[in-house]
Each structure stands twice: as structure tokens, then as C-alpha cells.
Amino acid sequence: MYINSGNNDTQNKHMMTRRLFLVMGGQLAVFVVLGARIYQLQVKDSERYSRLAFENRLSLRFISPQRGRIFDRNQKLLAVNRQNYQVAIIAEQTQDLEESLRRVGALIEVPERTKRRLMKEIRNASVFDPVLIKENLDWKSFALINFHSAALPGIVPQVGMTRYYPRRNSCVHVVGYVGSANTKEKKLLVSQSPTLARLSDILIGKNGIERVFDQQLRGTPGARRLEVNASGRIIRELERYEGSQGGDITLTIDADLQDMVMERIKGHSAAVVVMDIHNGDILSMSSSPAYDPNKFVLRISHKDWEQLTNDKMVPLLNKAVAGVYPPGSVFKIITSLVALEAGIINSNTRFYCSGRFPLGSHTFHCWKQAGHGWMDVHDALKHSCDVFFYETAKMVGIDKIKDMSVEFGVGQEVNINFPNVKNGLMPSPEWKRRHLNEQWLIGETIITGIGQGYILMNPLQLAVLMARVANGGIKVDPRIIHSIKGTSLTSKKFDKINISAENMKILHNALFSVVNDQGGTAFALADTAPAFAGKTGTAQVRNISSRERASGVIDNDDLPWEYRDHALFTAFGPFDNPRYAIAVVVEHGGSGSKVAAPIARDVYKKVMELYPVANSDIGYMKTAL
Numbered sequence: 061m062y063i064n065s066g067n068n069d070t071q072n073k074h075m076m077t078r079r080l081f082l083v084m085g086g087q088l089a090v091f092v093v094l095g096a097r098i099y100q101l102q103v104k105d106s107e108r109y110s111r112l113a114f115e116n117r118l119s120l121r122f123i124s125p126q127r128g129r130i131f132d133r134n135q136k137l138l139a140v141n142r143q144n145y146q147v148a149i150i151a152e153q154t155q156d157l158e159e160s161l162r163r164v165g166a167l168i169e170v171p172e173r174t175k176r177r178l179m180k181e182i183r184n185a186s187v188f189d190p191v192l193i194k195e196n197l198d199w200k201s202f203a204l205i206n207f208h209s210a211a212l213p214g215i216v217p218q219v220g221m222t223r224y225y226p227r228r229n230s231c232v233h234v235v236g237y238v239g240s241a242n243t244k245e246k247k248l249l250v251s252q253s254p255t256l257a258r259l260s261d262i263l264i265g266k267n268g269i270e271r272v273f274d275q276q277l278r279g280t281p282g283a284r285r286l287e288v289n290a291s292g293r294i295i296r297e298l299e300r301y302e303g304s305q306g307g308d309i310t311l312t313i314d315a316d317l318q319d320m321v322m323e324r325i326k327g328h329s330a331a332v333v334v335m336d337i338h339n340g341d342i343l344s345m346s347s348s349p350a351y352d353p354n355k356f357v358l359r360i361s362h363k364d365w366e367q368l369t370n371d372k373m374v375p376l377l378n379k380a381v382a383g384v385y386p387p388g389s390v391f392k393i394i395t396s397l398v399a400l401e402a403g404i405i406n407s408n409t410r411f412y413c414s415g416r417f418p419l420g421s422h423t424f425h426c427w428k429q430a431g432h433g434w435m436d437v438h439d440a441l442k443h444s445c446d447v448f449f450y451e452t453a454k455m456v457g458i459d460k461i462k463d464m465s466v467e468f469g470v471g472q473e474v475n476i477n478f479p480n481v482k483n484g485l486m487p488s489p490e491w492k493r494r495h496l497n498e499q500w501l502i503g504e505t506i507i508t509g510i511g512q513g514y515i516l517m518n519p520l521q522l523a524v525l526m527a528r529v530a531n532g533g534i535k536v537d538p539r540i541i542h543s544i545k546g547t548s549l550t551s552k553k554f555d556k557i558n559i560s561a562e563n564m565k566i567l568h569n570a571l572f573s574v575v576n577d578q579g580g581t582a583f584a585l586a587d588t589a590p591a592f593a594g595k596t597g598t599a600q601v602r603n604i605s606s607r608e609r610a611s612g613v614i615d616n617d618d619l620p621w622e623y624r625d626h627a628l629f630t631a632f633g634p635f636d637n638p639r640y641a642i643a644v645v646v647e648h649g650g651s652g653s654k655v656a657a658p659i660a661r662d663v664y665k666k667v668m669e670l671y672p673v674a675n676s677d678i679g680y681m682k683t684a685l
Contacts, residue, residue, distance in 0.1 A: 119286045121190075124220050124259045125279030128306030130235055130269060132315040133343075133542060137226055138235045139270065144222035145202035147215060148190035151182050154214025161193070164215050167208060168194060168201045184243070189258045190216055192240075196358055223263055223357045227315055229350035230322045233378040234313055234540070236268020236479075237353035255281050266356065268378075269309060269540075271479050276544060279306035307545035312341035320666045321346040324659055329647040331379035332659065333523040334667060337531040337632060337641050339551050340539045342476075343667065345520070347383075349375040372622070373647070381474070381481040384516040385626050385645055388597035388652065389444045391470075391511030393529060393567065396437050398464035399452045400563040407566050410434045413447035417506070424450050424506055427598070441570035444581045444596060446510050453509025458500065461508060462488045467535070467557045469524045470517060475537040484521055487514035512600060522630050522643035526595075529571075530632035530641050532564055533557035571595055572635055581653045582629065585661040590673070592633025592664055594642075596652035599626040624648035629656035633664055639673045640664075 130139035147164060154160045161175050170193060181191050193215075197205075205217045223238045225231070241249055241264050249264065250257040252275070259281060265274035282303030287295045321332045325348040334344040349371070355364055368376055377383060399405045415431035417424040426432065426446040432439075440448035453461065466472060471486030485491075487508065489500035507513040517525075520538060527536050535555045542548060571593035574580040581596040601623065627649030631642045642660050649655035 121216075121218075121284045121286060122255055122259055123282035123284060123300075123303055124262055125281050125303045126221050126305040127223060127238070127263070127279060128277040128545075129308045130277075131308065131310045132231075132313050132318075133311060133341075134314065134316075135310070136315045138231050138311070138313075138315060140224050140226065141221040142224050144195050144220045145197040145199065146195040146218050146220050147193045147197065147202075147205050148218060149178070149182070149193055149214050150188060150190050150216055151185070151214065152187040153216075157182060157214070160212060160214045163208075163212055164193065164205065167204050168197065170194060190218070195220070196222065223354075225353045225357075227319070228352045228354065230318045230346075231313065231315060232268070232350050232353045233347040233380065234268055234311065234318075234345050235353070236270035237266055237356045238263040238270050239266045239356050240264075240359070253278075253281075263357065267479065269311065269478075272477055273309055273541075273544070277306040277309065280304040309544050310542040312336075312343065312540055312542050313345065314343045314670060317344045317663075317666060317670060318346055321663055322348060322350065324662055325646070328649065328655075329373035329379070330649070330659070331383060331519040331643075331645050332663060333380050333519050333643045334663060335523045335527050335538055335641045335643075337527040337536060337638055338534075340527075340536045341542075342520075342538050342540045343640070343671075344663070345378075345380045345540070347377070347379040349373050351375050378480065379645070379647070380519045381476075381478060382518065383645070383647070384482050384484045384518050385628070385647075386513070386515060386599035387470075387511040387517045387522060388599035388626070388628055389446075389511060390522060390525075390595050390597035390628050390630050391515065392441060392444065392449050392509075393525070393571075393595055394465050394468060394470065395449050395452055395456070395461065395509045396441060396567055396570070397559065397563065398460050399456050400437065400566060401464070401559060402456060402460055404455050405437060405452060407438065408436060410436045411440075411448045411451045413445050415447070417447045417450040419454075419503060419506065422503060424503075437566065438570040438573065441567075441595070442573040442577060442580050444574075449509045450506045453506050454502065456509075458488060458505040458508060461505070462486055468528050469521050469535075471515070472521075474518075474520055474524070476520070476540060478540060481520070482518055484516040484518055485514055511597065519643045519645045522628070522645070523641050526630040526632050526643060527641035528557065529564075529567065530638040532561070533559045568593060568635075571632075575631070576635075582657040584653070585657055588633075588661055588665065590634035590636065590668070592631050593635050594629055594631030594657065594660065596657055597628030597630070598650075598652045599628060601625060601648070621648050624650050627652045627654070627656040629653075629660045631660050631664060634668070634673050637673050639671075640667050642667075 126141050129137060132138055149160060151157060157179065161170065161178065164170060178191060178193060185191050202217060205215065209215065209217060225235065225237065241262065245264055246257060256262050256278065265271035265277065270277065280303045282301045284297055285299040286297055317334065321344050325332060325346065328348055330348050332344060332346045333342065335342055351368055412434050413426055413432040415426045415429050427444070431447065432443050432445045435445045435448045465486045471484045473483050474481050492498055492500050504513055508515055524538060528534060533556055535557060537552065537554065539549070574596065575582045575594050576586045576591055577583065582594055627646040629644045629652050632638050633640060642663055644656040644660045646655050
């Protein structure tokens, strides 16, 4: 068989040639694409990629601003900043978060609970934002982290500032404290300042002045531009901008007076307010028991938190503004004024107290079981006779009592820039219909006249009431801020309550007798000079049954703590030239005259020591009256 091998060879050569051209064409196409890409990278986009490479070599890190300081009225520090050695982690700079945390945990203590919390926070944060692992490290631990930083990918040692409260618990309910932002607070922070929200160690106000004036105290963050290597290790700092410190705030509070008051009411669940009756300055706003705010800055332990929240005296509550109590016999001041102003009684009007006041089928009792006998308004206030004020309240009526109460701030919003202030309650027939869907009863008017029933006031309101009494009816409002960023707040001009000078004089003389005349409910305080005036109050927290009255009312000391009466005392002084009003409330203290009044006396002595007021034959009140 004949085979044409020449033709086959020719066909094979053509096929190989075509394949060679295809391969060479493909290679040429690849080289063209690569060349074009190289040209784009090295020539056309050279500037762009050079800039990106340069930026990858740089790291911009923000610096937390120093928070503004808080001073008392005498420029003593209540809140300050100090250095805080920290370690944080940046997710973007490590490929294995758990391994990075394990390595840093080999150098400093990082509990497993903390690691779990950190992993959750890291997942919720941006990958380039630092998340704080631990703060307030000692120098040895901080130096150890820095020494091993090359082997700790994503771990960033940093020096920040932390808040410190040198007065600790004595001013905590006024100053408040700061802490790390929770999820809700971080969202608010992002809307206010995205830069601040990126800081791992930013602290925000949680309570008190720190919370109300948080934005003014924050300041403006700074920044550091750093040169870093491929692993994120800092090579050098190229540029730094420190930012600006937050504004300082000066309060009207006197820190030394606060210390004394807190020591005096130690062991009690109590509140004390001292107020200038002319300009409204709050010299002391104390609430006991208290707590150390520095523990919250450092992330309070579970044990400490449990101890605070389980304490029956509620140390976390600022009782001076958030605690509300029946004013008890202190309210007889209002009942006296409204009856005098309405002309229903005068200085000579007398009612007989037998110890009982029958009304229909019910009998209201005086605190003195045997009664006081014949009483006028002066003696009724001096001896705190309940029956006199039962009779007076019945004749005056609840509407007039409410109208006068509003003028003196009872149950009204307190005009002060402070958090968690409760307004208390001044009841009325309209209020009862609206809230309880019930009709007002005459018996409720009678017990309102002695400060019991639905009526509630906080200690600050009690101080405001006494301040307006002391200054002759000027509607002074309290203030706690003296200046912000060096700018003093201007004093307000206050309106005057339309009350006759003669009736106010009757009231003042009666309040003087409470403290300084034999038989007054606070006569034990009469040795204080210069003399001051005041009113005791004891507010019941339980009902006393007829059976108990027949067998003998159980003494407060024999009752469980939570069933004892509240003890109250309000005062102003010096009597001849009034300048300061004081309100004291001791929860379940038993007796206003035995417990609250001595506290007020000691506080008054300290105020006179710090801010003496000259006695004058033509004092402020004598001029006004």
C-alpha cells in the first residue's frame, strides 16, 4: 500500500506553525496586558499609589482631651484629672484577636470575663478603633507591655487621663462621677462628636454636675500622626496636636462644710441643705450614706455594686433632691400664713386643744395626748400643737392652702440645673379627681394642715420654703453653679410674695420661740449664738390604730427602723440679720426635736464659723418688716 508521507509532513509543519503563532500571540497579549498594567501602576497611577503607600506607613491616633475641672466656691478641687497608663487593642492590626489577648494576658492579668467582654466590644466597634483592655496600670506593668510590643500585634500601650475625686464621698451626690459610655450613650456620643466616640478611654458624665454639664467639661480631642512599620509598631511620632481641655466649673458648694455635714450625719439615712436666702447659693447639699465615685471611674466591682444596691439606706440616691417626704409640722408655717393672710385668724385668735379633734365618726389626735390647752398661733407654732392647725385648716380650706403652698415652692418644680430632682406633691381636689378618681374629703384638708397625707417635699424644697420665709417673702430660687469657663452667672432678680410684713413678723417671732423660749419644741438648742429660729417636724410613716392608742403608742425606738417616723428640722439665722436657711431630714430618725434639730444646730455653728454674719440693730429682716 502506498502512503504519501510528503503531504503528511507538510500538514504537520503547518499545524505546528499555527500552534506556535497562537502560543506566541497569547504570550504577546499577556505581555501587552502586563505592560499596560505596569505602565498604569508605575506611570499613570504612580502618584495615587505612592500616596496610599505613604498613608499605610502612617497611623493617625486621637488623644483624649483633658476634662474640665470642678471647684468649690473657694477654688478647692472637687474633680481633677491624673495620668492613666492603659493598654488597648486595635482589631485591624492583628489577624488573631484571641491570640493577641492571650499574649497580653501572659504579661498582665486579664480575667476570662474581661476577655469575653472585650470580644463583644471589639465586634461592635470599628476595626480601626482601639478598644480598652485595661487601665490604671502600674508603671512596671506598663513598661513590660511596651518592652514586648513587637510581639504583641494589635496591642497598643497608651497614656491617657482619668478622673479623680479628691473629696471622695463627701461631694459625690453634687459632683457626680464619670464612667465608660454604654451602647446607648455611645450612639448619642457619635451624633455629638464622632471623633470622641472613637476614643477607647473617653469618659462621660453619669451623675450630678458631671452629667448635666458633660459637653462643657469634655474638651476637644487632639491627635498623633505616627510612622509605623508593617506590623503596626510605632517607629516615630511625626506630629502631635494636644487638643484643648474642657471648661472648668466652679460651684457654690463649700467643700469644708460638706465634709463637716457628712461627718455629722454619718450613720444616718439623711439629707442636709444649706442655702443663702438672698441669692440662692447652695453652700451644702449632703446626702448620707454616700459612696466613693472613684470606684465607678475604675469600673466598680460586682461585690461593691451589690453592696451599694442592697443597702436599705440607698446610698446611690441623692436624698437632698430625689428623696420626698411628708413635711410634717414644718408645714404648719404655711397653714399659719394662709390663715393670717385670709383674715381667718389673727395674733389673738385662740383654740382649745384637749388632745383630740372629733370630725364626724373619726377623731384626729394631737401629738401631746393630754392636749395643750388654749393656744394662739404663736404658741401653737412654738409647741407644735396639732389641734390648733386642724381647726385652722378646716376653716381655711384646701384651695387657699394650696395657693399659698405654691408661692413657697411646695410640690413645685425646683428651678435648679441638676439631675433626678423630684418635685414632690401638693395635693388638691382637682389632683385627686384626676389621679385617683375620688372626691376630696374634709379630713384630708385637716391632715394636710399639719403636713401629713398626700403632701410630699424634698429637702431642697424645705430649704427654699424656709429661705422665702426668712427673707420676707422673696421668691428666691436655689443655684449651685457659680461660674462656667471663668464666666460668672449673673444673679437673678426674684419676685416677691404678696404677704403683709406684720403677719410675717408674727411668724418669725413664733419660730424664734421654737428654739429660744422655754417650752419650745427645740428649746434644747437655745445656747447657740447668734440666735437662730426654726421649726421641728415629725412625719409619720405608719398608721396608729385605735387599739394602739388605747394601750399606749409604741415608742419609735421600739419599732423596726423602716417603721419609725421621719425627723425634720428647718431653720434660718442669724435671727436678727438672716442670711442662711437650713433643712435637715433624717429618714426614720424618730423625732425632729431630738434628732434633726441638733444636726441643724451643729451645721449652723459651722456656717457661722465659716461665714460670720454681723449682728445689727437694723438687720435685713427688721428693715424689711
